[in-house]
Amino acid sequence: xxxxxxxxxxxxxxxxxxxxxxxxxxxxxxxxxxxxxxxxxxxxxxxxxxxxxxxxxxxxxxxxxxxxxxxxxxxxxxxxxxxxxxxxxxxxxxxxxxxxxxxxxxxxxxxxxxxxxxxxxxxxxxxxxxxxxxxxxxxxxxxxxxxxxxxxxxxxxxxxxxxxxxxxxxxxxxxxxxxxxxxxxxxxxxxxxxxxxxxxxxxxxxxxxxxxxxxxxxxxxxxxxxxxxxxxxxxxxxxxxxxxxxxxxxxxxxxxxxxxxxxxxxxxxxxxxxxxxxxxxxxxxxxxxxxxxxxxxxxxxxxxxxxxxxxx
Numbered sequence: 174x175x176x177x178x179x180x181x182x183x184x185x186x187x188x189x190x191x192x193x194x195x196x197x198x199x200x201x202x203x204x205x206x207x208x209x210x211x212x213x214x215x216x217x218x219x220x221x222x223x224x225x226x227x228x229x230x231x232x233x234x235x236x237x238x239x240x241x242x243x244x245x246x247x248x249x250x251x252x253x254x255x256x257x258x259x260x261x262x263x264x265x266x267x268x269x270x271x272x273x274x275x276x277x278x279x280x281x282x283x284x285x286x287x288x289x290x291x292x293x294x295x296x297x298x299x300x301x302x303x304x305x306x307x308x309x310x311x312x313x314x315x316x317x318x319x320x321x322x323x324x325x326x327x328x329x330x331x332x333x334x335x336x337x338x339x340x341x342x343x344x345x346x347x348x349x350x351x352x353x354x355x356x357x358x359x360x361x362x363x364x365x366x367x368x369x370x371x372x373x374x375x376x377x378x379x380x381x382x383x384x385x386x387x388x389x390x391x392x393x394x395x396x397x398x399x400x401x402x403x404x405x406x407x408x409x410x411x412x413x414x415x416x417x418x419x420x421x422x423x424x425x426x427x428x429x430x431x432x433x434x435x436x437x438x439x440x441x442x443x444x445x446x447x448x449x450x451x452x453x454x455x456x457x458x459x460x461x462x463x464x465x466x467x468x469x470x471x472x473x474x475x476x477x478x479x480x481x482x483x484x485x
Contacts (some may be wrong), residue, residue: 178212179241189227246312257462263292269305269317273372277430281477302371316457321371330454338426338449341418342441349441356380356447362423376426379449
């Protein structure tokens with residue numbers, strides 16, 4: 174057997190369809206089918222159950238799939254070690270970024286990275302924190318920009334900067350003329366992102382802690398405050414939240430770097446009296462062989478945001 178056969182098996186497991194798996198692997202369907210049949214012959218077991226509409230993995234196929242993924246991850250690590258030994262600043266680097274950071278930070282750093290390190294190619298993957306951490310664990314990602322600590326021993330983190338949260342209010346809001354807003358004043362009209370977004374957790378913590386929710390877990394806090402949240406509204410993106418605020422459906426908290434983009438949407442942005450903030454971190458794995466590339470990203474990010482706020 175060879176690594177390519179294992180890649181084909183993983184692709185079929187992901188797509189459950191020979192045609193889509195072949196397309197993902199950039200090969201013809203007959204080629205993929207013959208290679209899977211070859212792998213089955215080599216192992217002496219049936220890996221797949223084929224029907225006209227879909228492909229299922231047999232019980233023994235599921236066990237072998239686990240080992241195949243592990244073997245491919247190890248092979249990828251060997252390639253990464255060799256590549257880093259040649260030049261850690263050349264080649265693709267798979268960077269995960271959470272959705273409340275990517276639209277506002279990435280435009281500030283991609284051009285300086287390209288100019289300063291032309292051999293380094295950033296492959297961007299935008300997703301929620303849990304998916305990015307899992308991507309680091311299974312080696313689908315090299316690094317990730319997060320806004321919460323993972324507390325996972327297999328993940329290393331560098332704190333890059335503290336980002337203040339700002340109150341986003343409708344222009345006709347009773348507090349729109351204030352210099353600052355107390356977080357607790359927003360509790361009964363707070364619009365938040367859906368579960369899974371760390372900014373939602375941070376907004377609830379900021380406003381909930383001043384609403385008698387001290388000592389509560391975030392899940393309990395969300396439940397406690399849900400009845401007071403404006404219409405129990407939750408959104409998938411900051412864009413949607415800000416548009417709802419502009420339309421007068423409530424208020425929300427947004428990260429400071431988003432102010433330049435979202436602050437022109439018919440809303441008023443004000444600092445918070447409690448100075449609520451979040452810490453942006455660069456996460457990777459211990460022993461990642463391209464530490465020099467991570468330091469380059471760290472340097473560019475710190476420089477990009479330094480003119481906007483105080484760094485750690």
